[in-house]
Amino acid sequence: MVERTPILNFFTHLILFVGFVFCVAPFVIVAIAASHSLKEVNDVPMSLLPGSEFWVNIKTAWTTADLGPKLFNSFVMAAGVAAGKVIISALTAFSIVYFRYPGRMLIFWLIFVTLMLPLEVRIVPTYAVVANVMSPYQAILDVTGLSWLIEKVSGVQVSLSLGLLNSYTGLIMPLIATATGTFLYRQFFLTVPDELTEAARMDGAGALRFFIDILLPLSRNNMAALGTIMFLWAWNQYLWPLLITTDASHATAVTELKQLIPNVGGIPEWNIAMAGTLIVMLPPLVVVVAMQRWFVRGLIATEK
Amino acid sequence: MEKRVTFSRWSIGILFAVPQLLLIFTFFYWPAGQAVYWSLTLQQPWGGGNIWVGLDNFRSILANADYWNSITASLVFAACSTGLAMVIALVLAALTDRQLAGSRLYRVVLIWPYGIAAPALAMAFRFILAPEAGFMAVVNQVWPGFWDPGLDGTDAMASIIAAFSWKYVGYNFIFFLAAFQAIPRSLIEAAAMDGSGVLRRFWDIQFPLITPTIFFLLVINITESFQDSFGIVDIMTAGGPANSTNLMVYKIYSDGFKGLDYSGAAAQSIILMLLIIVLTIFQFRFIERRVHYR
Numbered sequence: 340m341v342e343r344t345p346i347l348n349f350f351t352h353l354i355l356f357v358g359f360v361f362c363v364a365p366f367v368i369v370a371i372a373a374s375h376s377l378k379e380v381n382d383v384p385m386s387l388l389p390g391s392e393f394w395v396n397i398k399t400a401w402t403t404a405d406l407g408p409k410l411f412n413s414f415v416m417a418a419g420v421a422a423g424k425v426i427i428s429a430l431t432a433f434s435i436v437y438f439r440y441p442g443r444m445l446i447f448w449l450i451f452v453t454l455m456l457p458l459e460v461r462i463v464p465t466y467a468v469v470a471n472v473m474s475p476y477q478a479i480l481d482v483t484g485l486s487w488l489i490e491k492v493s494g495v496q497v498s499l500s501l502g503l504l505n506s507y508t509g510l511i512m513p514l515i516a517t518a519t520g521t522f523l524y525r526q527f528f529l530t531v532p533d534e535l536t537e538a539a540r541m542d543g544a545g546a547l548r549f550f551i552d553i554l555l556p557l558s559r560n561n562m563a564a565l566g567t568i569m570f571l572w573a574w575n576q577y578l579w580p581l582l583i584t585t586d587a588s589h590a591t592a593v594t595e596l597k598q599l600i601p602n603v604g605g606i607p608e609w610n611i612a613m614a615g616t617l618i619v620m621l622p623p624l625v626v627v628v629a630m631q632r633w634f635v636r637g638l639i640a641t642e643k
Numbered sequence: 644m645e646k647r648v649t650f651s652r653w654s655i656g657i658l659f660a661v662p663q664l665l666l667i668f669t670f671f672y673w674p675a676g677q678a679v680y681w682s683l684t685l686q687q688p689w690g691g692g693n694i695w696v697g698l699d700n701f702r703s704i705l706a707n708a709d710y711w712n713s714i715t716a717s718l719v720f721a722a723c724s725t726g727l728a729m730v731i732a733l734v735l736a737a738l739t740d741r742q743l744a745g746s747r748l749y750r751v752v753l754i755w756p757y758g759i760a761a762p763a764l765a766m767a768f769r770f771i772l773a774p775e776a777g778f779m780a781v782v783n784q785v786w787p788g789f790w791d792p793g794l795d796g797t798d799a800m801a802s803i804i805a806a807f808s809w810k811y812v813g814y815n816f817i818f819f820l821a822a823f824q825a826i827p828r829s830l831i832e833a834a835a836m837d838g839s840g841v842l843r844r845f846w847d848i849q850f851p852l853i854t855p856t857i858f859f860l861l862v863i864n865i866t867e868s869f870q871d872s873f874g875i876v877d878i879m880t881a882g883g884p885a886n887s888t889n890l891m892v893y894k895i896y897s898d899g900f901k902g903l904d905y906s907g908a909a910a911q912s913i914i915l916m917l918l919i920i921v922l923t924i925f926q927f928r929f930i931e932r933r934v935h936y937r
Contacts, residue, residue, distance in 0.1 A: 342835055344841060347841055352743065352745070354738055355746075355749050358735045358753065359752060362752060362755065362809075363752060365764065366767075368770075368777075369767045369770070372777075380776060381775070382776075384781045427662050427666070428663070430662060431662075433659050434656050435660065437646060437650055438649055438650055438655075438659075440657055441653075450667065455923065456675065456916055457866070460869075460895075460912055460916050461671075461674045461675050461916070462892075462895065462899070462912070463678070463681075463899040463900070464673075464675070464681065464909065464912075465670060465674040466900075467677065468674050469670075472669060512666065512669075512670060515666055516666040516667050516669070516670035517667075517671070518667075533646065533647045536646075536649075540650075545650075546650040546652060546656070547655065549650075571758055574760065575761065577760065577761060577873065578874065578892075581877075582900065593760045593762050594762075596762050596878065597762070597878065600766070600769070600878065607775070607776060609770050609776055609777070612766060613766075616767055619763045624755060624758055624759065627755055627758035631751065634758070638817055639817065639821055
């Protein structure tokens with residue numbers, strides 16, 4: 340603030356307050372609707388004072404959508420994606436920053452291109468790959484004639500097959516296969532002083548030792564930021580889990596929400612639906628609030 | 644930028660990149676290639692492999708009115724939600740940057756919506772905007788038949804735009820605020836000393852300095868509006884009424900997995916890929932020129 344601007348200050352407060360209300364209102368409305376009875380929630384206008392059926396509704400939503408195991412699935416998927424990203428991106432970034440091998444730039448660009456096309460766009464063929472992850476390799480063997488050769492030589496017919504539908508691996512792996520974290524690490528590794536590497540080499544440390552004992556401890560902040568943002572991103576995935584978990588026992592909490600959409604006809608059970616929504620939106624909200632610093636940092640760093 | 648000091652063992656270096664390369668080959672390049680292959684072939688109804696049909700899949704899609712309707716809907720959705728989310732976020736960030744009392748609170752709270760899963764917030768908005776219960780019901784009582792996203796395509800489109808914008812205001816806000824705070828305070832103070840008011844300073848100093856952020860967010864918002872809208876559409880409208888909210892990703896999903904038309908869905912994927920690539924290149928080439936970089 341440089342000068343006195345009482346009128347402008349008033350409007351600043353007013354507009355920000357309106358923004359605040361719009362931002363928080365849906366959370367509040369969901370919580371209030373979740374506490375009403377079936378009749379109260381369908382009243383027009385709905386009362387904004389909390390009702391008394393909160394725990395009953397939460398319990399009904401919990402059992403209807405079978406949220407216990409579903410939340411567990413979501414948690415495993417989100418944690419798996421976060422951990423996988425944090426580890427694999429670190430390895431790759433180390434490789435492209437600290438080594439000079441032929442084809443390094445090619446690898447860099449191969450990874451960079453994956454930023455362009457999100458999973459949603461190539462969803463149908465990715466599904467086919469996950470139904471049998473070995474199919475690319477089988478096709479390569481067939482086309483190059485290698486499978487014919489192996490069959491002639493050893494008499495074994497090559498048919499690789501490994502289905503990953505309805506498995507945690509199938510849920511997690513395709514979500515890790517993008518470049519998001521790699522560039523975050525790359526930027527950071529480039530700022531690590533060369534003297535550190537020189538000193539480590541002088542002391543006889545090899546690449547692996549340098550990576551584990553020096554580089555990884557230094558990137559702890561990056562890992563927290565990337566882990567947080569990837570956890571949230573994976574938790575909030577919808578289309579992918581919806582497709583590959585044809586078996587209800589592997590569905591995630593977010594895909595399970597669909598079970599709670601009130602049916603057409605009859606009095607819509609919005610109180611139950613909102614109770615379920617509240618349960619599903621709570622874990623990411625807790626992560627955002629608790630890890631705010633890392634969340635903001637990760638957000639800004641991964642996108643640039 | 645390159646490292647001066649590196650390790651000399653190639654083999655180890657390549658080994659470090661192998662897990663990532665295997666992953667992106669299996670789950671990125673192969674499927675992308677597969678999409679191209681499927682889009683150029685037609686699967687036989689009773690098995691027997693794919694036959695080559697050249698560009699026929701594309702021709703039949705482009706001749707289909709439903710598909711054009713889907714493109715129009717996606718573009719309307721992208722334009723409205725991006726515009727809304729960015730303008731609101733810009734205003735809120737500019738005002739928060741004035742750092743009056745309470746601005747810390749806004750900085751914390753305005754980010755929350757971005758953490759919420761699209762389907763969950765879609766559910767919340769479906770209730771809030773439901774015609775028979777919730778809040779629009781009050782409006783409907785005063786003015787019967789005014790609002791029904793289940794029957795009126797425009798209302799349905801407005802609903803999904805509202806839900807999507809609500810989430811992305813928080814996202815854009817973070818970036819705008821960071822950009823505003825990166826502007827040196829002394830610049831603003833110097834301008835104030837020269838007698839320029841708040842608005843003048845905004846248009847002549849702050850706005851030009853944050854154009855890179857605006858440009859960046861524009862690209863991200865438009866691409867996200869193609870992808871992240873799926874959950875919102877699926878929960879709120881399921882593409883209806885009468886295909887008015889049948890956005891491109893939703894159509895790919897319903898044609899590919901419900902209609903089992905892999906070739907058609909693959910061709911649509913290719914068009915969407917091209918659209919995203921063209922948008923990105925277009926924005927880089929034409930908008931970036933008018934953007935101020937330090």
